[in-house]
Amino acid sequence: MAITIKDVAKAAKVAPSTVSRVIADHPRISEDTKKRVRKAMKELGYHPNVNARSLANRSTQALGIVMKSSADKALQNPFFPEVLRGISSVAHQLDYSLYISTGETEEEVYEGVQRMVHGNRVDGIILLYSRVDDPVANYLLEKDFPFVLIGKPHGNMDKVTHVDNDNVSASRDITNLLIDEGHERIAFIGGDTDLVVTLDRMQGYELALRESGLPIKEDYYIHAEFLKSGGREAVHQLFQLDEPPTGLVIADDLMSIGVITMLEEFGIKVPEDVSIVSFNNVYLSEITRPPLTTIDIQIYELGNQAAKCVIDKVCNKEEPAKRIIVPYHVMDRSSTRDIKDASLN
Incomplete structure (x- = not known):
C-alpha cells in the first residue's frame, strides 16, 4: 500500500x-x-510527487532515459548520443522533456528509477539496453509503468514493448563476410555476457561458423566493456595465442577502434594481417584508419521509434506490447581482406 x-x-x-x-x-x-x-x-520510504501542486491528472510531459551504467561512462560511446538524438527529435515535436538517470552504480540507477516512478517525475521510461534478469525492467513490469526497451527482452517478450535489430542475423551476415573471404580462424570480441545484444551477436557468429563447418574455439571468445579500452584488452589475449585469428568479429565500433590502435602497437596491420568487422556504424567508423566494415543498425531510428512507442503507451494505458524491428545494413569498407585471392598469388 x-x-x-x-x-x-x-x-x-x-x-x-x-x-x-x-x-x-x-x-x-x-x-x-x-x-x-x-x-x-x-x-x-515516502517519495513526494514533484507535481503535487498541479492537477492530479496532469501529465509531467517528461520521459525518463535509463542507461546500463553511469551517464558519464555510457556517453563515452557514440551510440548513446546518437540514440538520444533520435529520442529527442520525437520528444521535441510532442513537447516532452527528457529526464536522464545519472546513477554511478547499478543500485543507484535502480533507486533513481524508483524515484522517477514513485515521485511521478516522468510519464514513461525508455531503457537504452536489455540485460539478463534486469531488476529495473522487472520492477517496471511489476508496477505496470509505461516503458519501452531498446533491445530484445531477456524474458516477457509478449509483455514488453521493444525496439531492436535482428542482431542474430546481422552477426551471421557480417561473420559470413569474413568466411567468404577465406578466413577460418575468426574470433569474437563482445561486451558483457549479461547484455542480450552480446548474446545475440555471439549466437549469430556461432551460427555462421557451424553452417560453414568451422570449429568454435573457446580461446577465440573475449568479453569486455563497450569502450575503446575493452578492445585494447582483447588484443593482448588473442594475439598471444599459438594460432592467433586472422579475422575478428567485434560487437561494437568503439571497441574496434581500441583493437586497431593496439594492433598497431603490436606491429599488426589491418587488413593486411588481420581483418575486422564490427557493429553500430557510429560516425567514428568512417574516419578511422582503415574505415570499418560494420553493421549499420540505424541508431537514430532506434531512438526515434522507442520514443514514439513509449508516448503511445503513455497516452493509452491499454496499448498492447509491440515489437519493432529496425532494418540493418552491411557497410562494406576497408577493414577486411580476401585471403583466398592472396593465397593464389
Missing part, C-alpha cells in the same frame, strides 16, 4: 498541510519541523 502525506503527517505529528509545505520548502516552516518531517519521509 502506497505511503501518503497523511501517513507522514501522523509519524511527524504535524498536519498534512505542513507536510505539503515542507515538500515545497516553504520559508515559514521552521527548520526543526522540516527536519522532523523529512526524517519521517525517509523512514517511511
